[in-house]
Amino acid sequence: MIDAAEELRCFRHVGGMDASDTDCLSNLAELITPALPKLTNDFYDQLINDPLTEPHVRGRVEALKQTHQGWLESLFCGDYGEAFMERQRHIGRVHVLAGIPPLFVAASMSFLRAQFPRLVAEHCAGDDRLDCSTCLASLLRLLDLCQYLIDRAYEEHRLDLLSQATGMSRKLIENLVMLNKG
Amino acid sequence: MREQMLKSILSDLNGASADIEASAVISSDGLTMAAILPQDVDEDRVGAMAAAMLSLGERTARELSRGDLDQVMVKGENGYILMSHAGEDAVLTIIARKESKLGLIFLDAKRAAKAIADIL
Numbered sequence: 015m016i017d018a019a020e021e022l023r024c025f026r027h028v029g030g031m032d033a034s035d036t037d038c039l040s041n042l043a044e045l046i047t048p049a050l051p052k053l054t055n056d057f058y059d060q061l062i063n064d065p066l067t068e069p070h071v072r073g074r075v076e077a078l079k080q081t082h083q084g085w086l087e088s089l090f091c092g093d094y095g096e097a098f099m100e101r102q103r104h105i106g107r108v109h110v111l112a113g114i115p116p117l118f119v120a121a122s123m124s125f126l127r128a129q130f131p132r133l134v135a136e137h138c139a140g141d142d143r144l145d146c147s148t149c150l151a152s153l154l155r156l157l158d159l160c161q162y163l164i165d166r167a168y169e170e171h172r173l174d175l176l177s178q179a180t181g182m183s184r185k186l187i188e189n190l191v192m193l194n195k196g
Numbered sequence: 197m198r199e200q201m202l203k204s205i206l207s208d209l210n211g212a213s214a215d216i217e218a219s220a221v222i223s224s225d226g227l228t229m230a231a232i233l234p235q236d237v238d239e240d241r242v243g244a245m246a247a248a249m250l251s252l253g254e255r256t257a258r259e260l261s262r263g264d265l266d267q268v269m270v271k272g273e274n275g276y277i278l279m280s281h282a283g284e285d286a287v288l289t290i291i292a293r294k295e296s297k298l299g300l301i302f303l304d305a306k307r308a309a310k311a312i313a314d315i316l
Contacts, residue, residue, distance in 0.1 A: 179255070180248070180251055180252050180255055181251040181252060181254050181255030181258075182247075182248055182251040182252070183224065183225055183251070185225040185226075186224065186225045186226045186244065186247050186248060186251065189225060189226040189227065189240075189243075189244045189247075190226065190244045190245075190248055193240060193241055193244055
């Protein structure tokens, strides 16, 4: 079984994440941060107007918007080390405890991936320091990494539930899963 | 060394009754510690599935207030599979013929399980 640190290393390597991504995102911060409140508002308009997502945000929209905006700002913080990773894992655990289905996280990331190309093009055009398409690629890579870390919480939770229901240890469950591989 | 000792117990077990076709000692995580199984049987699969059956049986017994689990028995068209604890971290699995005298098999299983637990 591959450990989490090795998986993360592989993710970053295969996805092509490196120090240049950090530089891009840091440089983008100043330009794009003013656009983030509207992005959050647009996102929550989507959630409020869908019958599946609305119940999960009802009565707490303003508080959730603040949290969401804080997370968006953190995407441009320029420091994507272990503390950043742990924050994403924590977000995943919170989503699980709040009963938010994994579909919502996937749909949210999809929304952001659709919106960010336009925002990045609008806000970094004309700035000679930045290559817009390179910066966008960095941002999309980071979103993928965040989604990977958040999604793991859902997988862990399901395995924990299976373990509790059946009495099987997590190790036994992993060994059973491995039976069908090769 | 311990594997040899476990295999010796399994060999005695298999030899104790013509009805016992095969046996294995599995860890509670589903890994085989020692086994005397037919050649066409996948040790890894047997190990993981036996451990899973015992865990599930234990959980079910507790859930339905049947007390501590004694053993899990699977009855198929061609015979039986018996799974029981052999100490805290191991499972004894016995594959027996359909004509087996179960009382004797249970007794042999109990003795073997105790011998295995003493080694582990």
